[in-house]
Amino acid sequence: MTEGNFVDYVKIHVFSGNGGKGSAHLRREKYIAKGGPDGGDGGRGGHVIVKGNKNLWTLYHLKFKRHVKAEHGEHGGKQRSTGADGADEYIEVPLGTVIRDSETNAVIKEITEDKQEFIVAEGGMGGQGNWHFKSSTNQTPRYAQPGIPGKEVDITLELKILADVGLVGFPNAGKSTLLSVVTAAKPKIADYEFTTLKPNLGIVEYRDYQTFVIADIPGIIEGAAEGKGLGHRFLRHIERNSTLLFLIPADAPDIVEQYRVLLDELKRYNPELMDKDRLIAISKSDLLDGELKAELSQELDKKLQLPYLFISSVAQSGLTELKDKLWQMLNKEPV
Template identity: 55%
Template sequence: MKFVDSARIHVKAGNGGNGCVSFRREKYVPKGGPDGGDGGRGGHVYLRANAQLSTLLDFRYKKHYEADRGVHGQGSKKAGRTGKDVVINVPCGTLVRDVASGSLLFDLTEDGQEVLLAEGGHGGRGNPHFTTSTRQAPRYAEPGGKGQELEVEFELKLMADVGLVGFPNAGKSTLISVLSSARPKIADYPFTTLVPNLGIVRYGEYKSFVMADIPGIIEGAAEGRGLGLQFLRHIERTKVLAVLVACDTEDPLAEYKLLLDELKRFNPELLDKPRIAVLTKMDVIPEEFTPMMLGDGTPLFEISSVTGQGLDGLRDALWTRIVASRT
């Protein structure tokens, strides 16, 4: 399934039905009073967060959503039927912005969360509502109100406990495939991962957490180079960051610092998140390798996703920080 994390749609709530102008006419009541019914309310447009969805792909094919209008009122004080509402399902983690103003309308983060996006027009009142002491037979009824209409932009930010951050070919995809049931494409060349991958990592018998494999960052990503801004935003919602550096890179410490610099340039608050450093591919450690000294107090784990070296300790450390972030 193609991963799409932004989309723009047009929504229109239903117009309200018109009120009715009618007068009671019966065999022995030739000049009865007004009996026009009220029009029905127009249908609303709702948004609902759905944990079963993971992409905004559907909105690439359907861009217009319109609720039904309310039915007009009828004689004998028969009210018109309310227009049918429209419910639009979006993935958890979807931001909703008004295109016209650029303002943030909603942030849908919880499964089942539902918000009113566009309100249907009110139903017009029938002519009985306009009788007065001097006007007993009004020939006027209220028209239905217009339904709200707007264009909105969706932006999806993945909901994950742990975000794997690293340059291309740092071993992120291999790690998530070993720790979880996710099966991302893995190969020994840069940019194998072109879309974020989510995996459920089991911890103990009954615990688990969600890990996100973010496509590889490159220098200048904060300014949009490479995959750049397209995927950096997915890191913002993660509770814990795992910064991965391959041990066989030319200068692991310089690469680690460069990654932190890219995160800081994109959003300085990312460096306030709990994080750990992970030195990967320890099964192919080069002869000239020297231990990496971070100097910033960040815990460092040396692992091999191939042999399993250090994975239990890494899993424990991630879980500890996830639990701490929830309190």
């Protein structure tokens, strides 16, 4: 999937169908001059339904779809025939999509399962035909109910990707490079900040044909929780990852301080993120010789209460150990 095709936020104006009018028909046949009312009911207007689709990874197919309109219900007919219901209109979305009311920004529903359906705009009910209103005092009612109008709603669809592992780090920490090495993903890679502007997903092939999904989230900068840089555009994607992999380059001025800044940004954005499992990977470790690595390990052992690994995507060292550790964290027995 190319970066330009990754769309994680769309606004859509939806219209459900109007209910059909009930019929006020009076039965008139040969030899039956006054057959009485026989008007049928109107059909229900079509719903607008959001439906989960496990084969979708992005909202790109909705990028240019600004309006979604369901069919109106048909009107009732003679001989008590009911009008056909209007066809429902489906909006298919990837798993992990949040539906919000565009006016209030309130969350309406989250779609997390394949084929899960949620009606965002109900179709109007059809009106009753005149035969419903026949009584001993009104043998030939010449009126029927109109159909109920459909609903008109503005919704926002917001994708929070469902990945097992979220890669967290400052810009240019080597996240895209790591993803390109351990998965078949082909993210954009360059030696400047904010190369990754949208999340990249990759499937890591583990032992015995087992897999897990890893997401390269755009680099965090200080102040991201307040919306600086790419801000909330990417932080929301981290919410759904079960394990967070912090990637900090070996040539960082202060590895422990960088980790604390990253952690603080996540905590300020959503304190619940602190409950997720965390692992630190020191990237670009091919820049370190044995002596420097030993000194750095001593410092990290003193200041960090968190597991860490030395890796190099370029030299492809430490990657097997990294995959083993992540697999162990993802499949540990719940406490």
